Amino acid sequence: MIREIVKTKSIEEIEEILFKQTDDYYFIEKELKSVEHKNTIKSLGARYLIKLSILEFLKLTKEFNDIEIENEESGKPILIFKGEVKDKLKENGISNVHVSISHSKNYISTLVILE
Template sequence: MIGCDIIEIERLKKSYIKYGEKFLDKILSTKEKKIFFTKHLNKYSFLAGRFAAKEAVIKCLDKTIISYNKIEILNDKSGKPFIVIDNSVRDDLKLSISHSRDYAMAVCLKI
């Protein structure tokens, strides 16, 4: 299975500005929120990338109902993203996230 998603960064930025931390609570896990607030230089690219990645994971798993904040996208020491669902690392899922000035996109592959 494969899942792919692309989103405009500005769209996520507007949603965050309008709804604030309530919006983040729906999209990001606690660990991801910490990264959003403390470590990432371009917060909106980070947010859009995580959103696209979670959409790609949902599509790859062919799930229609799963909370975004239950899917965690973290990075290993080299920066490579990996997926955690319900506190379990999903080694069977491979993920790639890319950003441009205006868009973030992600592809998830189940192996």
């Protein structure tokens, strides 16, 4: 089974969502440090949308920190799953997750493919 999830939000929507919570609600410290010298809101916004897509598919709501997103030197995102998210992916027969990120001046879009 392959499942594709596309999410698009405006930069303003992302800022509003992210600033309602403490930093560690959505991201671990390592993720926050990895985007310090980049376009922070776009980088964090894309990570948030990826995590949200996966959590919604798994019917989870608060396990944002069970998904860690790192980057290879090339910039390609690497997803690391822990805890309940890892268990739910296994239960659903999901062994591969691919992501694509795109952003413009005003919008962030992500594509998540679960197979």
